[in-house]
Amino acid sequence: MTWRGLLSGVLALGAFTGLGLFLYAQEQELAPIEASQLQRFDPAEIKKGAALAAIGNCGSCHTRPGGTTNAGGRALETPFGTIHSTNITPDLDTGIGRWSFDAFARAMRRGVDRAGRHLYPAFPYDHFTLVSDDHNRALYAFLMTRTPVNAPALENSLIFPLNQRFLIAGWKLLNFQEGAYRVDPSKGSDWNRGAYLVEGLGHCGACHTPRDSTGAERRSRHFEGAEIEGWVAYAINERSPAPVPWTVDSLHFYLRHGWQSEHGIARGPMAPVTTNLGDIADEDVRAIALYVADRMGSRPAVALRPVSATGTDAAGKSIFDSACASCHDGGRPLPFGGIDLRLSSAVHAPDPTNIVNVVMHGLPPAPGQRSPIMPSYGAVISDAQIVDLLSYMRSTFTDKPAWSGLEKLVAKQRARGNTLPLYSSDGNLSAPARPNERVTAW
Amino acid sequence: MVTLKVNGTTHELDVEPDTPLLYVLRNNLGLNAAKFGCGLGQCGACTVVVDGKAVLSCVVPVMLIANRAVTTVEGLGTMQNPGPMQRAFIEEQSAQCGYCIAGMMMRAQALLQARPDADDAEIRAHMEPNLCRCGTHMRILKAVRRAADLMRAEVKQSALESKS
Numbered sequence: 001m002t003w004r005g006l007l008s009g010v011l012a013l014g015a016f017t018g019l020g021l022f023l024y025a026q027e028q029e030l031a032p033i034e035a036s037q038l039q040r041f042d043p044a045e046i047k048k049g050a051a052l053a054a055i056g057n058c059g060s061c062h063t064r065p066g067g068t069t070n071a072g073g074r075a076l077e078t079p080f081g082t083i084h085s086t087n088i089t090p091d092l093d094t095g096i097g098r099w100s101f102d103a104f105a106r107a108m109r110r111g112v113d114r115a116g117r118h119l120y121p122a123f124p125y126d127h128f129t130l131v132s133d134d135h136n137r138a139l140y141a142f143l144m145t146r147t148p149v150n151a152p153a154l155e156n157s158l159i160f161p162l163n164q165r166f167l168i169a170g171w172k173l174l175n176f177q178e179g180a181y182r183v184d185p186s187k188g189s190d191w192n193r194g195a196y197l198v199e200g201l202g203h204c205g206a207c208h209t210p211r212d213s214t215g216a217e218r219r220s221r222h223f224e225g226a227e228i229e230g231w232v233a234y235a236i237n238e239r240s241p242a243p244v245p246w247t248v249d250s251l252h253f254y255l256r257h258g259w260q261s262e263h264g265i266a267r268g269p270m271a272p273v274t275t276n277l278g279d280i281a282d283e284d285v286r287a288i289a290l291y292v293a294d295r296m297g298s299r300p301a302v303a304l305r306p307v308s309a310t311g312t313d314a315a316g317k318s319i320f321d322s323a324c325a326s327c328h329d330g331g332r333p334l335p336f337g338g339i340d341l342r343l344s345s346a347v348h349a350p351d352p353t354n355i356v357n358v359v360m361h362g363l364p365p366a367p368g369q370r371s372p373i374m375p376s377y378g379a380v381i382s383d384a385q386i387v388d389l390l391s392y393m394r395s396t397f398t399d400k401p402a403w404s405g406l407e408k409l410v411a412k413q414r415a416r417g418n419t420l421p422l423y424s425s426d427g428n429l430s431a432p433a434r435p436n437e438r439v440t441a442w
Numbered sequence: 443m444v445t446l447k448v449n450g451t452t453h454e455l456d457v458e459p460d461t462p463l464l465y466v467l468r469n470n471l472g473l474n475a476a477k478f479g480c481g482l483g484q485c486g487a488c489t490v491v492v493d494g495k496a497v498l499s500c501v502v503p504v505m506l507i508a509n510r511a512v513t514t515v516e517g518l519g520t521m522q523n524p525g526p527m528q529r530a531f532i533e534e535q536s537a538q539c540g541y542c543i544a545g546m547m548m549r550a551q552a553l554l555q556a557r558p559d560a561d562d563a564e565i566r567a568h569m570e571p572n573l574c575r576c577g578t579h580m581r582i583l584k585a586v587r588r589a590a591d592l593m594r595a596e597v598k599q600s601a602l603e604s605k606s
Contacts, residue, residue, distance in 0.1 A: 066563055322460030322503035327482060365570055373571065375483035379495030380506045 027116035030106065032098035041141035049142025052135055054276040055284065056128075056201045058143075060269070061085045065421075071095075071149040076122055077229065077419075080215060081158035083122050091148035104140045105133065110178055111168070118168035120156075121176075121215060130181040130200030175216035190283075194291025197284060204292070207233040207269060223295055225351075230413070230420045231268040232353045234345055238297045241349040243342065243398070245299050252289035256282070258426025259335035262343055265372050267363050268354060271423040275366075278426070304342045305399060316392025319385060323377065335372045341397040352390060352403045356413045359386055361422055369427030383410045444504050448473065449517030459505035463497075464488045466504055467514060475515035475544040479573075486572030489545035490514050496552035498571075515544045518551065526596055527551050530589035531582075538576035545572050550586040554593055562587070 033039070053059070062085045064073035072087040090097040096104065096114070103114035111125035112118055119125065131139075161167055181196045198204050209217040210226040218224075225235035234241055244250075244262040254260035258274035266274040277285050327338030341347050346355040362376030381389070387406050394402055403409075413420065446453045448471060455470050467473045467490070476499055479487030483501035490499045491513040519525030524532065527547050537543045546569070553560055553568045560568070565586050574582065 066567075318460055318505065319503070322462075323501060323506065326501065330482075367567070367570060373484055375498045375501055375571075377502075377506070379492055379497050380502050380510065382506075382508075385506060 027110075027112045027118070029116040030100060030103040030114050032114065033100050034098075035092055039144060041145055045138050045141040046145050049138035049140070051280040051284070052139050052201060053142055054280050055197055055288075056139070056203070057273055057276055058088065059276075060272045061122075062088050068149045068151070070143070070146060071151040073151060073154055075154075078122065078158075078215065080162050081156065083120055083156045083158060084154035085122075086153050087149065087151045088143055089146050089149045089151075090144045091150050094150050094152045095148055096143065097148055101137065101140050104143075105136045108136050108139075111172065111176070118165050118172070120158075120165075120168060121171065124203040124206045126176055126217065127200055127203035127206060129176075129178050130196065132180065132196075135201065171214060171216070175214065190287050190290050191294065193284070194287035194289070194294075197288050198291050202288060204236070208236050227351075227353065229269055230353070230416055231357060232349065232351050233269070234349060236292055237295050238299070240296050241345045243304070243345070243348050244301060246293055246296055247298075248286075248289050248293045251293050252286050255289055256285050257335075259372065261334050264339040264344055264346075265335055265363065266426050268357065268423055269421070271426050275426045304340075305397065313388060313392040313395065315385075316388035316390070317396075319381075319389045320392055320396075323381075324389075327374075338374070341393055344397070347393050348398050348400055350400075352394075352406060352409060353413065355390060355393070356386065356410055357420065359389065360413065361420070364422055364424045366424045366427035371425045371427045373425065378414070383407065383414060386410045445509065446471075446504060446507060446512065447509060448512045449514060450511075455504075457504060460503045462500050463490070463502045463504050463507060463512070464499035467499060467512075473514050473516050476548075477541055477544060479541070479545075484573075485542075486545045486549065487542050489548045489572060491548050491552045491555075494552060494555055496549040513548070513551070515547055518547065526592035527554075527589045530585045530592055534581050534585040534588055536578055536581040536585040538574075538578045542572060542574045542576075543582075546574070546582050546586075550589060554586070554590050558590060558594060558597070560590065 059069050061074055061076065062070045062072050064071075064075075064085075067073055068089070070088045072085045074085045076083050076085065087095040089095040092098055099107075099114045106112050107114075107119060107123075108125060108128040108131055110129070111121065111123060156163065181200055183192050184195065187195075205217055205223060207228045208223050208225060210221050210224055212218050223235060223237040224239060225241075226233050240246060242263055246254075246263070250260050250262060254263060254266065255274055255277045257278065258266040258271065277288070324338070328341055330337055332338075344355075346352075346358065349355075358374065359381065360376060360378035363372060363374035365371050365373045384407075387410055390406060391402060394400060444455050444457055444459055444466075446455060446466065448467065453471065455466060457466055457470060464476055464478060467476055468478075476490050477487040478500060479485035481500050483498040486498065488498055488500040489496050491497070492502075492507065493510045515528070519528050527550060531537065531543060531547060536546075549569060549572050550565070553565065557564065562583075565583060569582070569586070
């Protein structure tokens with residue numbers, strides 16, 4: 001065979017595959033519902049849907065900062081370019097107002113919109129496919145009864161060829177498996193409930209599982225932790241960096257209240273998650289905690305390092321003693337006192353991104369609620385001083401090896417400036433009042 | 443010895459490097475606008491501007507400040523000739539007990555320097571960390587909006603003058 005023959009063969013094969021994929025990628029448009037077709041929903045169904053939407057954390061992605069809830073427009077940075085979340089309010093022209101239940105359910109199960117276009121997997125249908133029909137109905141009832149907002153979708157800026165939607169069908173072929181949750185008969189009903197919520201609607205793995213070069217979650221590294229939006233989602237399997245092992249009880253409390261005395265405060269992209277889980281049925285939070293704690297496995301509690309075994313970095317120590325210790329070594333309990341850093345996952349984690357972010361940006365308060373707060377130091381602390389401080393903290397409060405590449409990371413996070421998404425801390429109106437009280441001797 | 447640049451003046455000070463900036467401003471430099479509230483960076487009464495950013499001076503040791511430019515309320519204007527931020531707070535009569543006001547002014551100053559056209563939502567979000575126990579928030583917000591107007595008018599005025 002000549003080179004020319006081979007080349008034309010390859011081209012023909014390529015064209016054939018492309019055509020095949022293109023044909024395979026075709027999905028039918030589903031008929032729109034007309035404005036006159038007023039749908040009625042049972043209030044109990046709507047209420048159930050509200051709780052499910054909280055578990056699904058829909059509003060976190062589908063709301064732009066300062067925007068109306070679920071009206072979309074939030075920019076998500078991915079390695080493949082920027083993608084914008086869409087309007088999922090029932091607006092007829094720019095939202096999902098014309099979507100029938102079948103169209104909604106198809107989007108959840110297969111990642112296809114009403115018009116038949118494939119949705120990018122930034123919308124985690126690889127998880128939502130597990131959601132039951134019954135739950136999809138409740139979610140639909142909830143979303144269709146919100147106030148419609150006119151907010152046209154923003155243009156995505158994805159790299160070629162990924163801006164060609166039919167190619168998503170190829171991605172699905174490789175990475176996506178449609179199907180409802182299958183009960184594990186060897187486990188109890190609570191465990192299965194937790195697994196269904198965590199792996200399905202809760203889509204915890206979307207942040208906590210690392211992705212491969214095509215952007216699909218690596219199943220073999222389930223819950224191993226990953227970078228997301230300039231933050232690190234910690235490992236929530238047996239590699240969890242928490243110095244005190246998580247238990248069902250501590251996880252339950254943390255997810256419910258956004259803080260836990262042996263682990264600290266939810267912040268970064270986790271803060272809205274715990275905010276949402278603060279209002280739903282307690283048994284669902286319990287089930288989620290049960291399943292995740294089981295994934296982490298149990299390991300013996302480690303005795304905390306005595307602080308006297310201090311690191312040697314004098315420059316870092318003097319910064320810590322003068323800027324950090326008054327809260328972090330002040331004896332005031334969480335959530336309003338600073339965490340004893342011997343308990344901090346951020347200081348124990350293999351990747352220091354989160355602690356760098358927190359030093360620079362602090363912990364922004366929850367709007368209009370009492371909440372934990374940490375002042376930001378980015379305006380006053382130099383990169384070199386952050387490196388000194390963090391090296392001291394790492395050697396003093398943990399038995400882990402020093403972080404490598406700290407200088408580079410600090411410079412990188414500094415350069416992100418305002419593009420790093422900051423999240424208000426979880427409001428603690430529901431937190432027990434006692435931790436906020438100071439015991440006064442007089 | 444620590445070198446500090448405050449309101450345009452450089453000071454050589456014989457203080458411990460771990461002294462909070464607030465103490466040095468008040469005790470060594472006699473700049474008493476910034477207040478000690480909680481001492482934990484939770485209330486905002488001690489807010490000053492460092493290199494254009496609002497900073498809680500009670501939890502910032504001077505060793506971190508080095509050669510950065512610190513601005514306090516004293517740097518915004520004088521009794522005889524108050525700056526736009528100060529004029530706005532006087533004109534709106536925003537102070538009740540007044541303890542939080544210096545911090546409020548400095549936090550607002552940092553915002554308006556960076557974003558002269560900040561809208562109401564932005565102002566509210568930016569002012570969030572500063573607390574007021576008297577409850578004069580509405581007047582404080584009004585004063586910040588007025589300060590923005592005054593600053594814009596000043597910019598316009600000076601542009602006109604430089605033209606003529």
